Amino acid sequence: MNVTPAVPVTTDTLPVPGARLHYELRGEGPLVVLVGAPMDARSFAPLADLLADEYTVLTTDPRGIFRSTVEDRDQDATAELRADDLARLIRHVDAGPATVLGSSGGAVSALALTQAHADLVSTLVAHEPPSLGLLEDREELFAGSEEIIATYLAGDPVGAMRKFLAQAKIVMPEPVFQQVFGGERDAQQIADDDFQYQHMMRPTVRWQPDFAALRAVSSRIVVGIGEDSAGQICERTSEALAAGLDVESVRFPGDHIGFAGDPAAFATRLRAVLRES
Numbered sequence: 321m322n323v324t325p326a327v328p329v330t331t332d333t334l335p336v337p338g339a340r341l342h343y344e345l346r347g348e349g350p351l352v353v354l355v356g357a358p359m360d361a362r363s364f365a366p367l368a369d370l371l372a373d374e375y376t377v378l379t380t381d382p383r384g385i386f387r388s389t390v391e392d393r394d395q396d397a398t399a400e401l402r403a404d405d406l407a408r409l410i411r412h413v414d415a416g417p418a419t420v421l422g423s424s425g426g427a428v429s430a431l432a433l434t435q436a437h438a439d440l441v442s443t444l445v446a447h448e449p450p451s452l453g454l455l456e457d458r459e460e461l462f463a464g465s466e467e468i469i470a471t472y473l474a475g476d477p478v479g480a481m482r483k484f485l486a487q488a489k490i491v492m493p494e495p496v497f498q499q500v501f502g503g504e505r506d507a508q509q510i511a512d513d514d515f516q517y518q519h520m521m522r523p524t525v526r527w528q529p530d531f532a533a534l535r536a537v538s539s540r541i542v543v544g545i546g547e548d549s550a551g552q553i554c555e556r557t558s559e560a561l562a563a564g565l566d567v568e569s570v571r572f573p574g575d576h577i578g579f580a581g582d583p584a585a586f587a588t589r590l591r592a593v594l595r596e597s
Contacts, residue, residue, distance in 0.1 A: 327369040333387075336408050338395065342387035343380040343409055347372025351415040354379050354579075357402060357425030357524060358516040360386040366583040367590075374591070376415050380406075382429070384515040386508065396519045399527040403432035410440045417539075419594060423447040423579060424554070425524040431561075435530055438537035443594060446561065447544035448576050450488075450553065452525040454560035461487065461553070465525050472517040478502065480517065489552045490576065531564040541565055542593060548575040 330345045344361050346368050352375040354364040361379035368377040381388035383405055384397050406429060410416045417440050422430025427449035434441045452461040464487045472480035481501050485492055492500075505513065534541060543562040549555045554576055562569040570593060572578055573585035 327372045334409060334412050336383075336405050338392060338401075339383040339388060339390045339405065341380055341383065341405055341409060343378060343413075344368070345413065346377045346379075347375055349375045351376045351378060351410070351413065351418040353377075353406065353410065353418045353420045353430075355382070355406060355420065355422045355426040355429055357382045357397075357429050358385050358512060358520055359424065359426065359577075360388075360512075362386075363577070363580050367579045367587055370583055370587040371590070375419075376413075378409065378413060378415075378418070380409060382426070382520075384519065385512050393515065393519070396523050397515070398523040399428045399432040400436070402429040403436055406430070406433045407437040407440055410437075416440050417442040419443040419445070421445040421447060421579075421590065422449070424450060424576065425520065428524050428527050431529050431534070432527065434537060434539050434541065435533050438539050441537075441539040443540040443542065445542045445544050445590070445593065446558075447572065447579070448546060448549065448554035448558050449561060450525050451527065451529065451557045451561060452553075453528045454557055454564065462526065465521060469517050469521060472513070477505070477513060487553060488576075529561065529564065534565055541567060543567060543569045544572045544593075545569050546575040546578045547571045547573055548578070552576065 327346050332343060334341045334343060352371055354368055356363060360381040364379045368379050371377050382402055384390045410418050420430045420441050427446040430444055431446055431449060434444045452458050468480050468483045471483055478501055543558050545555055545558045558569055572589050574581045579586045
C-alpha cells in the first residue's frame with residue numbers, strides 16, 4: 321500500500337501586542353497565507369499540505385482561539401487587530417508580499433489587512449466574508465446576530481447555532497447537525513465558542529470595507545463564492561463586496577467551507593485563479 325508522506329510542518333509562536341499567535345509553515349516558494357475566523361489552522365491543514373509543493377504556506381490560529389492566547393479575554397478581536405496580527409506574521413516570516421486567502425471571518429481579517437497594509441499583499445482572495453453591513457437589510461441582520469449572541473450567552477449553544485444557520489440560510493440535515501453540534505464540548509471548544517460569540521462575531525459582521533481605499537491598492541482582489549452557496553447570506557455579502565470593488569466574483573468548489581470539504585478541488589481552482597494574476 322502506497323502512503324503519501326506527511327508534509328513537514330514548522331510550528332512556532334509570535335508575540336504581538338496583547339497576544340501570542342500560534343502559526344505553522346509548510347513548503348517552499350512564494351508565500352500563501354490561509355486564514356479563518358473563528359476557524360483555526362487545523363481547518364486549513366489539508367489545503368496547506370496540497371499547496372506546499374509550490375508555495376510557502378502560512379496558517380495561524382486567530383487571536384483568542386485555540387493555541388493563540390490573549391492577555392485580556394474581555395477585549396474584542398476586531399478586524400483591525402486581526403489584520404495587524406497578520407501583518408506582523410507576514411513580516412516575521414520575511415517571505416512577502418503574500419497571497420492571502422481569507423475565508424468567512426478570515427476574509428474580513430484579510431480585507432482589513434489589505435486595506436491597511438497593501439504592501440504586504442500581492443493577491444487577496446476574500447472567500448465569502450459575512451459583511452452584513454453591505455446589505456440593505458443590515459439592521460434586521462444585525463438584530464439577528466445580537467439574538468444569536470444572546471442565545472449563546474443564555475446557556476443555549478445548540479440553539480444559538482440553529483439561529484446562526486437559519487440566518488446564514490445554510491440548510492443542514494438534522495442527523496448531520498446533531499453529529500456536528502449535538503455532542504458534548506470539551507473545555508477548549510467551550511473557551512473558543514465563548515470568545516467567538518462574545519468578542520469576535522459582532523466586530524466581524526459589522527466591519528465595513530473602505531471601497532475607495534481598496535480600489536486604490538495595487539493588490540489584486542478576488543472575491544470568491546462557493547458554487548454550492550446559492551441563496552446563502554454570504555453569497556449576498558460577497559456579491560455586494562464584488563460590486564463595491566467593481567470586480568466580478570469568482571466561483572470556487574463547494575460551499576462556505578469548500579476548502580475543507582474538498583481541499584483537492586479547491587486547491588486546483590485556487591492555483592488556476594492565482595495563475596491569472
